[in-house]
Amino acid sequence: MHRLTIAEVAGALRRREFSSEELTRALLARIRELDPELNAVITATEEEAMAQAAEADRRLASGEGGPLTGVPILHKDIFCTRGVRTSCGSRMLDNFIAPYDATVVEKLAAAGAVMLGKTNMDEFAMGSSNETSFYGPVKNPWDTDRVPGGSSGGSAAAVAARLAPAATGTDTGGSIRQPAALTGITGLKPTYGRVSRWGMIAFASSLDQGGPMTRTAEDAAIMLGAMAGFDPRDSTSIDRPVPDYTAALDQPLDGLRIGLPREYFGDGLDNDVAACIEGALEVYKRMGARVSEISLPNTHLAVPAYYVVAPAECSSNLSRYDGVRFGYRCQDPRDLEDLYKRSRGEGFGAEVKRRIMIGTYALSAGYYDAYYLKAQKIRRLIRDDFMRAFEEVDVIMGPTSPTVAFRLGEKTDDPVSMYLSDIYTIAVNLAGLPGMSIPAGFAHGLPVGLQIIGNLFDEARLLNVAHKFQQETDWHQQVPGGFE
Amino acid sequence: MSLDRQDVERIAHLARLAIDEADVPGYARNLSDILALVEQMNAVDTSAVEPLAHPMEASQRLRPDEVTETDQRELFQGIAPAVENGLYLVPKVIE
Numbered sequence: 001m002h003r004l005t006i007a008e009v010a011g012a013l014r015r016r017e018f019s020s021e022e023l024t025r026a027l028l029a030r031i032r033e034l035d036p037e038l039n040a041v042i043t044a045t046e047e048e049a050m051a052q053a054a055e056a057d058r059r060l061a062s063g064e065g066g067p068l069t070g071v072p073i074l075h076k077d078i079f080c081t082r083g084v085r086t087s088c089g090s091r092m093l094d095n096f097i098a099p100y101d102a103t104v105v106e107k108l109a110a111a112g113a114v115m116l117g118k119t120n121m122d123e124f125a126m127g128s129s130n131e132t133s134f135y136g137p138v139k140n141p142w143d144t145d146r147v148p149g150g151s152s153g154g155s156a157a158a159v160a161a162r163l164a165p166a167a168t169g170t171d172t173g174g175s176i177r178q179p180a181a182l183t184g185i186t187g188l189k190p191t192y193g194r195v196s197r198w199g200m201i202a203f204a205s206s207l208d209q210g211g212p213m214t215r216t217a218e219d220a221a222i223m224l225g226a227m228a229g230f231d232p233r234d235s236t237s238i239d240r241p242v243p244d245y246t247a248a249l250d251q252p253l254d255g256l257r258i259g260l261p262r263e264y265f266g267d268g269l270d271n272d273v274a275a276c277i278e279g280a281l282e283v284y285k286r287m288g289a290r291v292s293e294i295s296l297p298n299t300h301l302a303v304p305a306y307y308v309v310a311p312a313e314c315s316s317n318l319s320r321y322d323g324v325r326f327g328y329r330c331q332d333p334r335d336l337e338d339l340y341k342r343s344r345g346e347g348f349g350a351e352v353k354r355r356i357m358i359g360t361y362a363l364s365a366g367y368y369d370a371y372y373l374k375a376q377k378i379r380r381l382i383r384d385d386f387m388r389a390f391e392e393v394d395v396i397m398g399p400t401s402p403t404v405a406f407r408l409g410e411k412t413d414d415p416v417s418m419y420l421s422d423i424y425t426i427a428v429n430l431a432g433l434p435g436m437s438i439p440a441g442f443a444h445g446l447p448v449g450l451q452i453i454g455n456l457f458d459e460a461r462l463l464n465v466a467h468k469f470q471q472e473t474d475w476h477q478q479v480p481g482g483f484e
Numbered sequence: 485m486s487l488d489r490q491d492v493e494r495i496a497h498l499a500r501l502a503i504d505e506a507d508v509p510g511y512a513r514n515l516s517d518i519l520a521l522v523e524q525m526n527a528v529d530t531s532a533v534e535p536l537a538h539p540m541e542a543s544q545r546l547r548p549d550e551v552t553e554t555d556q557r558e559l560f561q562g563i564a565p566a567v568e569n570g571l572y573l574v575p576k577v578i579e
Binding site: 095096097099192193206232235236238298300301303304305307308315319322323324325326327328329333334335336337338339340341342344345346348350353354356357358360361362364371373374375376377378379380381383414415416419430431432433456 | 487496499501503504511514519520524530533535536537538539542544545564572575576577
């Protein structure tokens with residue numbers, strides 16, 4: 001049962017091959033048995049899951065429900081879940097029982113999905129390896145000496161290890177796509193504003209976007225359909241109808257124009273990763289796509305601009321953690337300033353402190369124009385590069401990550417080298433575009449992700465392009481050893 | 485821009501972050517490295533470029549000024565570190 005996709009589970013539940021309660025019980029047992037090796041799950045919500053499964057079985061028995069009814073999923077621990085600890089991977093929120101559900105959680109529950117628990121993540125989603133979590137690093141199921149990527153590393157590892165058919169993730173600079181690539185699963189970051197950010201703990205509000213992490217593009221289409229939509233409670237939510245993302249999955253790719261940015265194939269890209277991407281492009285050519293080289297000339301400025309914009313927004317967003325209203329409070333504060341300083345100093349880990357300090361510095365008197373304003377100007381150049389490219393091509397393809405999964409501890413002492421592992425994903429967030437990562441082969445025995453970038457609100461096309469590839473290949477069906 | 489010990493202490497104070505004395509040199513090194521990365525932006529002349537705050541250049545949506553939230557004080561204060569009579573408690577501010 002644990003190897004089935006969402007679409008397969010939905011069919012089996014409808015045919016009464018097993019019940020949602022049976023499936024949920026089996027997956028909870030699998031999490032208990034296998035997760036100690038991976039550390040992908042922070043909180044398993046066994047009682048709530050069994051209650052939701054029983055309710056789903058009742059709906060299914062009376063002929064109600066949709067494609068997610070009775071399907072067990074995991075939520076990244078950045079999404080608020082009422083009555084359940086929502087830690088965001090931080091000591092700061094280790095004691096935080098959310099008083100309400102995030103819109104994404106509410107929508108998936110309304111669609112009948114069963115929540116198995118909450119997944120591990122880099123602290124406040126700041127990291128590319130899942131090593132900054134207060135709850136310890138997540139291990140990559142393909143090689144437990146290696147990282148699963150981050151920040152949605154727990155979600156990625158859990159889906160790859162078949163602990164759940166799908167999980168939610170969030171992506172501020174690559175946090176869905178990079179871990180999806182490094183664990184051999186399918187991940188989609190929607191257009192900025194497509195999925196509500198309400199109840200999704202804020203890191204960098206102009207970049208953060210939630211999305212599905214699944215094993216197939218078809219499942220991502222089903223899940224995105226339930227997650228997306230206008231939400232008046234998110235001031236940047238876009239009021240635009242949600243298409244049926246499954247409707248166009250099988251459209252032929254004849255004549256599809258694929259652009260390859262030459263800047264994504266330069267120095268720093270592992271040769272064996274490059275070979276997998278070239279192999280994937282051959283598959284697309286056989287399906288009738290036309291591949292041409294394009295240029296995104298300001299690509300090299302994306303990481304520098306991001307490390308102003310994201311920390312600046314983070315320093316502002318994280319000022320709410322003050323030890324007064326919720327979250328961690330230090331022992332015996334001398335005065336109010338000591339309360340603030342020690343609660344924050346003890347509650348946040350090193351990477352979060354680094355980013356708060358960079359953001360504070362960039363926004364401090366006298367430096368605003370040199371850093372924040374400059375970064376916003378670069379952001380326009382990067383956005384304009386993509387807009388020009390989409391006049392010539394339908395989708396942009398390249399590697400998701402320059403390398404396969406790296407070793408635990410390999411980059412923890414050098415933040416800048418860690419930041420550069422998101423070199424191909426960050427620009428997409430700055431431009432607000434949708435992007436996907438799908439499995440495209442193996443290099444050095446580890447999964448490689450193909451990144452597919454689309455124009456604004458072109459998720460249906462991305463899913464179609466990804467689905468057709470998965471009809472021609474079986475990279476997405478490979479299971480890590482020990483997790484069959 | 486290379487940051488020294490005093491810079492890190494000043495920034496940490498602005499951000500209201502207590503930093504262990506022993507960690508200050510490490511932060512100074514890391515933050516200086518990050519700023520060196522960030523300053524690669526300076527190689528580009530952006531004097532004629534308008535800043536972009538939102539990828540679709542949307543502006544903040546307005547809503548009618550109506551009460552939409554109900555009072556949930558007890559629920560929200562149930563997770564506070566210290567409350568009394570419906571008030572959040574902090575160390576004494578006014579002598």
